[in-house]
Amino acid sequence: MKIGLEIHLQLPTKSKLFCSCPTTADQPNSSVCPTCLGFPGSRPSLNRKALEYGLMVARFLDCHMNQKIWFSRKTYFYPDLPKHFQITQYESPLGVDGHYDLNGKRIGIWRVHIEEDPGRIRRVGRSGEEVSLIDYNRSGIPLVEIVTAPDMSSPAEAREFINQLTTELRYLVGISVQDEQSIRVDCNISVGEERVEVKNVSGLRNMEKALSYEATRQAKMLEAGKKIVRETRRYDEERKVTLPAREKEFEEDYGYIGEPDLGEYEIGAMAAAIKLPETPFMRAERLAKQCSIPEATAKQLVLTSMNLADLFEETCSKVPPEKAVQWLLGPINSNWSKFEPILGEKKGEIIDVIKADSDGRINDNEAKMRLLAMVGMAEVSTSDEGGRDIEVLVNQFLDKHPEVVKDYRTNPKAANSVIGHLMKETKGRHSSKEIVECVNREIEKRV
Ligand SMILES: [Zn+2]
Incomplete structure (x- = not known):
């Protein structure tokens, strides 16, 4: 065809x-x-x-x-x-x-x-x-x-x-x-030798329907051994058929x-x-190659907004591309209408949060909360004593469960129960790395 x-x-x-x-x-x-x-x-x-x-x-x-x-x-x-x-x-x-x-x-x-x-x-x-x-x-x-x-x-x-x-x-x-109906197309289609023109179709949906109808009609005629005549047809939107133009x-x-x-x-x-700027699909192709991300992902970025693609490129200069994809095509893309207006002011802060997550200084939950808080979608505890906060919790737990310290002497895996408890208690305010380090440190003090 x-x-x-x-x-x-x-x-x-x-x-x-x-x-x-x-x-x-x-x-x-x-x-x-x-x-x-x-x-x-x-x-x-x-x-x-x-x-x-x-x-x-x-x-x-x-x-x-x-x-x-x-x-x-x-x-x-x-x-x-x-x-x-x-x-x-x-x-x-x-x-x-x-x-x-x-x-x-x-x-x-x-x-x-x-x-x-x-x-x-x-x-x-x-x-x-x-x-x-x-x-x-x-x-x-x-x-x-x-x-x-x-x-x-x-x-x-x-x-x-x-x-x-x-x-x-x-x-x-x-x-x-704005209105896909405003795109007007004349389509030429040939299934066999001779082509047929369907003139003046409005809109992409109608165009696709007109072409599909015409493809089937021509194929059926060829199957029946009939000849397709070169002609101009029009698309009847209500009956969804093409008809010979008068x-x-x-x-x-x-x-x-x-x-x-x-x-x-x-x-x-x-x-x-004339100087031509880089267009969305040209950019998607470049980003896919440059950052080794799938082309579909790159297209999704540019199709959401060239501003999102800008943010992606900048973020990629600081973190691995998969981290940038995780956040930009995740929570940020899903709330793009809220994030786009604050970019001018908060771009640096957004990238800092993703970088902190990428470096393991905060965990995914914390990063997500901080990002959403920027657009008023989540509360973040502003306690500067976050570090001490874990320490207190670890020690409270160890006071209640002295057997953990005892077990730890022979089996360091005993610390896992404390770690699990802490993760639950802090609801992702701290990275697992941070918690593991703190738990080990506090237990070691008691061993
Ligand atoms: Zn005039």
């Missing part, structure tokens, strides 16, 4: 791609102007930030960058597109021939380009009496389109690809996918022409000047 994706994601600019209308609005049709409504005589001008974000995505995906780009008009008639063409990039995408490594498997990236979003059509009312409403707030919102090679081999892998990619891009350019559209039907109102842009220098 071969699956290729065309993924559309919104770029996080404040204003639209070709006008200065804000990208956020409360009321329908409140963020519009002659340009994004396509009035005659209006002229677009390119949002530099959107271009920059697009270039970052293309560079991140290791694309070969074009030096010069221009825009094209993709002509079609639909009510969500008042000027009857969408400004996109056809012959000159930002970058081509890139790749992304998904869990060790290379996924080819054919092209990355930017384009404007059309408006949004909302159908309301009962079936049969539906009314279509159009909201042009979305018209002109900047999108980046990423087209992959058909390198994915299952619907689950396709979903995983988009999941990871959006995590990376959220960090890289701040693309925020109109057949091929690229040549769109009658692309160069957009005369926008010029050519030399982007070589701008693309080369």
Whole structure:
């Protein structure tokens, strides 16, 4: 099975791609102007930030960058597109021939380009009496389109690809996918020779379902000796099936022409000047190698928060990685919403507690209590006389049980009963090392 994706994601600019209308609005049709409504005589001008974000995505995906780009008009008639063409990039995408490594498997990236979003059509009312409403707030919102090679081999892998990619891009350019339905994907899938395109699927869950349905449908047809025809289908979310799309559209039907109102842009220098930060999955890979921890563990760290990964790296410079994992992916990760806000102030203290535990100066229970106390989740006895406290308890016990001292003369293991008692009494306030030393010392005094 071969699956290729065309993924559309919104770029996080404040204003639209070709006008200065804000990208956020409360009321329908409140963020519009002659340009994004396509009035005659209006002229677009390119949002530099959107271009920059697009270039970052293309560079991140290791694309070969074009030096010069221009825009094209993709002509079609639909009510969500008042000027009857969408400004996109056809012959000159930002970058081509890139790749992304998904869990060790290379996924080819054919092209990355930017384009404007059309408006949004909302159908309301009962079936049969539906009314279509159009909201042009979305018209002109900047999108980046990423087209992959058909390198994915299952619907689950396709979903995983988009999941990871959006995590990376959220960090890289701040693309925020709050609503997974806002990810729009055209999917190409072939089980046999001929490929079928399922157009305009919203959301990852729907994409996976549409691909699974299509994989089964094609496999059944092949089994029955039927031929799969190359076609465009759509996904019916309610019936959970793919259906032939009514109109057949091929690229040549769109009658692309160069957009005369926008010029050519030399982007070589701008693309080369972009500095890419280390993204979450790049970091997970490095941490796994550098600290010899499992890759799944490293991913868990970065996916919780890059701040947790920062804390991990710092802790690892003081204690063995498995100790850092024990605490950071244990109590700290489970209470991350409480720990993250105090990091600025208490980072050093957190690391000190883990170090004390790692060195055997305190035990796990004590370490846990001290950590949780920092976020107000546990009480810690602040007695500075902790050391003396054990001594008192040991001697009280020995006073009551003189036979232990007697037995100890012939069998030092007799001390174990005192140690066990102390561990119980102190409820983990002291490390076992500390207790053992104290017990032996006090018994020796009486022997
Ligand atoms: Zn506008």
